[in-house]
Amino acid sequence: MSNTPRDLLKEKLDQLQCHFTWSPQKETIDLEDMMYRLQDSISLNLKYKDQSCNQLAFVNCLQGNYEEAIQNLKEAEKIWRENHKDKFERSIIVTYGNFAWVHYHMGQLTEAQSYLDKLEMICKPLSDGPRYTALIPEVYGEKGWSLLRSTAQYYEEAKECFEKALEEDPDNVQWVMGYATVLFRLEAISGTRENREQSQSVKHLRRVLELDPNESLAMVLLALKLQELKQKKEANELVEQALQKTSDYPKVLRNAAKFYRKEKDVEKAITLLKKALEISPHSSVLHDQLGMCYRSKLLELIVNPLSKDPQSPEFQQKAELFNQCKYHFGKAFEHRPKSAIKSQLDFADICIRNGECSKAEEIYSDLLKLVDIRPESMQKICLQAGLFQFYQRRSEFNAIRLFQKALRVKNDSKVWKQCYEHLEKLADRKLYRNPHDSMALGARGLLHQLVHNKSKAIECFEKALEFDPGNEEYLSALCELRLSLEDRNDN
Incomplete structure (x- = not known):
């Protein structure tokens, strides 16, 4: 083990609780987005601006912008003091x-050590x-918000951080809001425990x-949660109240737009989203929401039927809507190729509908x-x-392989069940034509x-090997199944 001053300092730095030791790194987040x-959060002077400066310093450092990172941290320190x-x-x-x-990344080891001394x-x-x-609430809380701003794969960890922060400080509105927000997001993800317990975020948002x-x-x-629970009157009142209180906060405008889109008031949703985009022009999430509105x-x-007639205004309108969808979904993942998976899937769907296979x-x-993406995303x-391979490319082979890949991802979601049903139908269809x-x-x-x-599975794999002897996939599955049966019999 090396004992140079730099290595000894690194050992100390690894003990810290800060953005450089928390999970999301260059490989797992879309830095530009x-x-x-x-x-945006800093320029709009939103709540938790100090935390945004902290996280921006980390992002700047990852990109080699060390002086900007130092300035971000000085701004954060100033806000904390005030x-x-x-x-x-x-x-x-x-x-x-x-x-x-x-300072360590800049090679300024003395300055780095001075901050360790302060700590x-x-x-x-x-x-x-x-x-x-x-490990105090302030540290857990800031870590929770940092993870929450990253990608969905860190939401569970963010939830744990807010829980720990609230153990000691249960009435801190910042931590309660963080906890409610992460519950809200997890409840929207199929296959999570929170998705099966849909009302937990309601309680904490009310708090x-x-x-x-x-x-x-x-x-x-x-309001969005109450909309799901069919409590429309209170939901509408909350959205109207929120827009009266804060008419220039992009997150409020975006979620209000989502509410109205779900209420089939697409034009009102588009108006709100365009207003939000004027304030926050680089927001990928706003572009995604606009794409969904134009897709509706x-x-x-x-x-x-008139949309199929090249001479009709409806045909021209359809072409314009295709362009709007592609533009906004494209903007949504332009700076988020790793995390904006839904926007890319929506873009692909629009391409298929427009004949761009x-x-x-x-x-x-x-x-x-x-x-390293969430199971339900894969x-x-x-x-x-x-489905594209089956319907557009007429490839049963590729479709089967893709449905099998999805089913091997261990995640009990609605999508898993859909893949199961599609694979079952495809297998039955092929066996009807050829039992071998x-x-x-x-x-x-x-x-x-x-x-x-297991017994039925063994029977199928044995039969498959009769017609495809030596297939490693079937042999491996058969071996695993037989061993598990032996273990069960031994017990």
Whole structure:
């Protein structure tokens, strides 16, 4: 092990609680999109501006913009001093940790050590744990917000952070809002435990409004949940109230627009989104929502017979709506190729409807290469790409492979069930035409295996091997099934 001053310093830095030691790194976040979002948050002078400056320093450092990172941290420190005079030392821990790391990356080891010394003095009376940090609510809370601003794969960890922050400080509106927000997002993801317990965020969003009746973002998020629960009157009142209180906050406008789109008032939704886009022109999420609005109008128009007549105004309108959808969905993933999976799938769907199948195939090919994404995201990619292969490319082989890939992703979601049903139909269809089709028999074996019908699975894989001897996939599955049966018999 090396004992150079730089290596010894690095060992100390690794003990810190700050953006440089938390999960999201260069490989897992879309830096350009993250930078735009953080810059918007700072320029709009939104709540938690200090935390946005902290996270922007981290993003700047990852991109090699060290001087900008130092300026971001100085701004964060200034805000902490002005707004948290009574709790400055508790609030500054993450910022000083980031300072130490940025100086380390700049090769300024003495300056990095000076921040470690400051942290040691601050943390000693706060914790009997690590020497240079303190696991207190302020640290857990800031980590929770940082993870929440990243990608969906970190939401569960963000939830745990807010839970720990609230253990010691249950009435802190910032942590309650963070916890309510992460529950709201997890409840929207198929296959999560929160998705099966849909009303938890409602309770916590109501708690936010008890603590801060003017929290307009909590109002629109609560309205969206109540809309799902068919409590329309209160939901409408909350959205109207939120827009009266905050008419220039892009997140409020965006979620209000989502509410109205779901209420079939697409024009009102578009008006709100365009207003939000004027304030935050680089927002990928706003472009995604606009794409969804124009798609709603497009799908309504497509069923009109006049839209097929090149001489009709409806035909021209349809062409314009296709362009609007492609433009906004394209903008939504322009700076988020790793995280804006839904926007890319929506873009591909529009391409298929517009006869641009090669473009759609290119998108599916790129998405299928992604690694370290949430299970339900990979399942959605496989489902849509599989249906494309079956219906547009007439390839049963490729469709089966994609549905199988989705089913091997362990995640009990609606999409998983859809892939199961599609694979079942395809296998039955192939076996009807040819009872000796080894691929269909192998697919049947997998389907039985997934629902723990081991004897039936073994029977199918054995039969598949009769017609495709030496197939490693079937041999491996058969070996695994036989071993599991032996283990069960031994017990």
